[in-house]
Amino acid sequence: MIRLVTVDEIDAALVSKVRAALYQAYGLGCEVSAAGLLPRLPAKGAIDARDFLNKAGCAEAIGDDKVLFLTRRPLAPRALPSGEVPTQSLSLLALGRAIVSAHGIDERDSALLTRRLSKLALHEMGRLWGLHHCLDPRCALYPPWSPPFADNGQPQLCVFCREKSEARINLAKS
Numbered sequence: 001m002i003r004l005v006t007v008d009e010i011d012a013a014l015v016s017k018v019r020a021a022l023y024q025a026y027g028l029g030c031e032v033s034a035a036g037l038l039p040r041l042p043a044k045g046a047i048d049a050r051d052f053l054n055k056a057g058c059a060e061a062i063g064d065d066k067v068l069f070l071t072r073r074p075l076a077p078r079a080l081p082s083g084e085v086p087t088q089s090l091s092l093l094a095l096g097r098a099i100v101s102a103h104g105i106d107e108r109d110s111a112l113l114t115r116r117l118s119k120l121a122l123h124e125m126g127r128l129w130g131l132h133h134c135l136d137p138r139c140a141l142y143p144p145w146s147p148p149f150a151d152n153g154q155p156q157l158c159v160f161c162r163e164k165s166e167a168r169i170n171l172a173k174s
């Protein structure tokens with residue numbers, strides 16, 4: 001089961017579209033929980049995604065539920081061996097939690113916002129099932145900080161990642 005938790009005010013129609021995209025990609029239902037166990041956030045500015053995921057929770061999550069937080073706040077860039085990368089989303093596999101930010105996506109274009117947010121949600125959920133980054137630029141598991149991720153809009157998995165995620169999900173069910 002996937003738990004979707006909104007960290008701040010996010011349009012309900014948008015949340016349900018992200019939920020539909022997750023269902024389409026992974027064949028799993030998704031419960032929306034309005035209030036999580038959120039850590040105290042700075043009044044403004046970027047959220048440290050790793051720190052947030054370490055502290056945040058969802059009261060309704062049970063067993064190995066995956067929890068996906070959605071926010072409009074920016075996430076602070078993080079350091080990788082290759083340098084500092086802008087961060088739009090992050091998942092922590094060991095905790096089964098991920099966060100996705102809508103910050104910086106043009107909100108006036110609702111189709112674009114839906115596609116981008118859904119694709120990031122698919123990406124982080126795939127990572128929570130242990131999938132690695134994918135080399136197919138059309139796939140949601142492609143590295144999200146590379147330009148083709150945003151350019152190739154549709155939130156979808158390549159055949160390889162879809163089969164792999166099905167296997168992981170079936171394994172988790174058994």
Ligand SMILES: [Zn+2]
Pocket residue numbers: 134135136139140141142157158159160161162
């Ligand atoms: Zn793929």
